[in-house]
Amino acid sequence: MRVVIIGTGNVATILGKRFLAAEHEIVQVCGRNALHAEDLADTLSAVSTTDLKHIDQSADLYVLAVSDNAVAAVAAELQLNNKLIVHTAGAVSKDVLSAASKNYGILYPLQSLRSELNELPEIPFLVDGNTGDDLALITEFANTISHQVEQAGDEQRLKLHVAAVMVSNFTNHLYTLAKAYCLHEKVDFNMLLPLITAVAERLHDYEPAAIQTGPAVRNDEATIQKHLALLQDHPSLKVMYTMFTESIKKMYGARSAG
Amino acid sequence: MRVVIIGTGNVATILGKRFLAAEHEIVQVCGRNALHAEDLADTLSAVSTTDLKHIDQSADLYVLAVSDNAVAAVAAELQLNNKLIVHTAGAVSKDVLSAASKNYGILYPLQSLRSELNELPEIPFLVDGNTGDDLALITEFANTISHQVEQAGDEQRLKLHVAAVMVSNFTNHLYTLAKAYCLHEKVDFNMLLPLITAVAERLHDYEPAAIQTGPAVRNDEATIQKHLALLQDHPSLKVMYTMFTESIKKMYGARSAG
Numbered sequence A, B: 001m002r003v004v005i006i007g008t009g010n011v012a013t014i015l016g017k018r019f020l021a022a023e024h025e026i027v028q029v030c031g032r033n034a035l036h037a038e039d040l041a042d043t044l045s046a047v048s049t050t051d052l053k054h055i056d057q058s059a060d061l062y063v064l065a066v067s068d069n070a071v072a073a074v075a076a077e078l079q080l081n082n083k084l085i086v087h088t089a090g091a092v093s094k095d096v097l098s099a100a101s102k103n104y105g106i107l108y109p110l111q112s113l114r115s116e117l118n119e120l121p122e123i124p125f126l127v128d129g130n131t132g133d134d135l136a137l138i139t140e141f142a143n144t145i146s147h148q149v150e151q152a153g154d155e156q157r158l159k160l161h162v163a164a165v166m167v168s169n170f171t172n173h174l175y176t177l178a179k180a181y182c183l184h185e186k187v188d189f190n191m192l193l194p195l196i197t198a199v200a201e202r203l204h205d206y207e208p209a210a211i212q213t214g215p216a217v218r219n220d221e222a223t224i225q226k227h228l229a230l231l232q233d234h235p236s237l238k239v240m241y242t243m244f245t246e247s248i249k250k251m252y253g254a255r256s257a258g
Helices: A010-021 A034-043 A068-077 A094-099 A132-145 A154-185 A189-202 A221-230 A235-257 B010-021 B034-043 B068-077 B094-099 B132-145 B154-185 B189-202 B221-230 B235-257
Strands: A002-006 A025-030 A047-049 A061-064 A084-087 A104-109 A125-129 A149-151 B002-006 B025-030 B047-049 B061-064 B084-087 B104-109 B125-129 B149-151
Touching: A002 A010, A010 A025, A010 A034, A010 A061, A010 A104, A010 A132, A025 A034, A034 A047, A061 A068, A068 A084, A068 A094, A068 B221, A084 A094, A084 A132, A094 A104, A104 A132, A104 A154, A125 A132, A125 A154, A132 A149, A154 A189, A154 A235, A154 B154, A154 B189, A154 B221, A154 B235, A189 B154, A189 B189, A221 A235, A221 B068, A221 B154, A235 B154, A235 B235, B002 B010, B010 B025, B010 B034, B010 B061, B010 B104, B010 B132, B025 B034, B034 B047, B061 B068, B068 B084, B068 B094, B084 B094, B084 B132, B094 B104, B104 B132, B104 B154, B125 B132, B125 B154, B132 B149, B154 B189, B154 B235, B221 B235
Parallel strands: A002 A025, A002 A061, A025 A047, A061 A084, A084 A104, A125 A149, B002 B025, B002 B061, B025 B047, B061 B084, B084 B104, B125 B149
Antiparallel strands: A104 A125, B104 B125
């Protein structure tokens, strides 16, 4: 397909590369910042513009990959003569695109995308369309760039979005806090990497509830108290440790008492 | 080396297999439950006993792999004629072994070990010894079963243990809560697996703080409010969501305001 990308951030960059790798043609990149738009256009063998009024009207698909809180405002400025437009946001209704065209939908990458990453990760997509034809076209396009494509309405997409925040943003924050703690306490965080990888990989084969380990699920109060004593100088970590320990005890109380 | 294993649980099982794979000889398995002891002894081509008084006195190394809160009591019952003994617990001082022998130390696997796992994960070890000679022997042994062996005293080991609890037990609990949420809301948790893997793998190349994404670090209040509304019927998740969001905002406040 011939694609116009609106946006120059992490999602626009990673998806643009993925489109190109699947032999789609990027005809134009549109971004507010001229330098960023030129840079990404160069990367994608496209031309650039900073003006929404100068958007190429000849493309097959318009991909609006701007920050979540800008999607509605940018869509309202676009006039696409009923060309097919999608946005890439997890928590924004597809209907904000109705201002731009009567043919619209969703191409939402269920991944944490950072343009500085060297390797492109596997990206599952949630797709949606305003009409059956739009949904079919968007699904067909998504299948050219991913092996995991599922249809999901606004509410399902938002539900997976909040779950994604929990399993990626929150876990990454736990890694960040643990790394800062290790640095402060002069122990080697890198020794934890095989453990971190093992826990994540195990989800492919096991129910996480069935393989929970640690002092909380064992009701090992002696170890919990030793840990809390160690966290005396790390009040934020101590609060988090306590909350997780209570939550785990609550979930497995019957198992521990048995 | 000729090894006696005391214990028949997850750690005893996985380490026993690892010892055998490195061509050490398991001469005996000792466990309270006769059936469990026989089973593990069969797996490791060893003999079994249920009586601490019948422990083979001819081995080179005694590995005490019982639950953390039983280590001291079992050690107090052992008489090993100053043979080398190690325990495998993260949060128990090595000195509880002084009751059993004057030659003792630590062989602590920094991994989440579950005997039902088919694949043996990479296991970094923290080692310690009561004397320089004991530490040298234990380090040499650990190097035969792992590429990552570091010396660490009781306090360093406990510090890495609490960090390990955060990055493995707590993240696994997040996965558990997210999976229960997806099941309840009828959306497909498996769509999140590539995301989970990507976040964990990224730690090999990036500082977690540098690649934090999500609504909290962006100060995207509109998305946060949508998420909280969706968690209305999941009070435990809502508490956790709020705590992480506050913790992330606190850490990156300057970045968001900039």
